[in-house]
Amino acid sequence: MLIIGERINGLYKDVARALQAGDKEIIQNLARAQDEGGAGALDINTGPAAVDAEKAIRWLVESVQEVCKLPLVIDSPRLNVLKAGIETCRNRVIINSTTAQQEKLETLLPLAVEHNCALIGLTMDENGIPAESMAKAELGLRIIAACSEAGLNPENLFLDPLILPVKVTQNQVKETLEAIRLFKTLSSPAPQVLIGLSNVSQGTQNRSLINRTYLVMAMSSGLDAAILDPLDKELMDAVYTAEILLDQKIYCDSYLPEK
Helix, strand or coil: CEEEEEEEECCCHHHHHHHHHCCHHHHHHHHHHHHHCCCCEEEEECHHHCCCHHHHHHHHHHHHHCCCCCCEEEECCCHHHHHHHHHHCCCCEEEEEECCCHHHHHHHHHHHHHCCCEEEEECCECCECCCCHHHHHHHHHHHHHHHHHHCCCHHHEEEECCCCCCCCCHHHHHHHHHHHHHHCCCCCCCCEEEEEHHHHHCCCCCHHHHHHHHHHHHHHHCCCEEEECCCCHHHHHHHHHHHHHCCCCCCCCCCCCCC
16 A cells, blocks of 8 residues: 655645745655655645745755655646656656546656656546546546557556545545446556545544545555555554555554554
8 A cells, every 4th residue: 555645735834834934844854754654655745835836846856855765746737847846856756647638648648658757647527527436437447548558657557536525525435435446447457546535534523533434445445545644643553454454464463553
């Protein structure tokens, strides 16, 4: 299970302050803490806090790479910002993200192939995010086909079924689990499947409980990776326990990291 740390994002107040003040210490402390907390990669997103997003993404990447060797997920809806982040990276890169729209695929797939990056494919198009699992799978198949034509290694593709908040669209949460199972049947080798976990609990009062319960359910459906908060120890303990129960890791009495 690949854990992608979500905390270096300008939507968080401490990261926004660091961006505005040029405070590397906050960013580097978050990078170290997520690495130590079990992250296998770090999501890097300037969010709305940066006036000059290109400059900000370069600064974030450089700051993180001074203290951390984990792969970086360069996260932006803007092509120029993605390029700036990728060009600054010495570590392995995952691009976050394309959609199933032809224009986005034609723009981002060559970038991923050129720089040997992995790519996250969101199962949405110009019509938005489909609610039903079969519709999500159809968009996933469209992304897989485009990646194959562009020469992107199948191992470098993550499909994201786009989980929405349970508080807003409760029936869709179950459909997303079914979409994860369907994604695994779309190609051989199967694509990797990823979710942005925190979306499921947005606006709820029991966010940590909802997140860790849903993550275990998704792992049992075939999930390979999740963008989440590795500083949430109860959430990470649920990941380690699920890996044992799903026979993905060998059991020992001390399988949980020390506090």
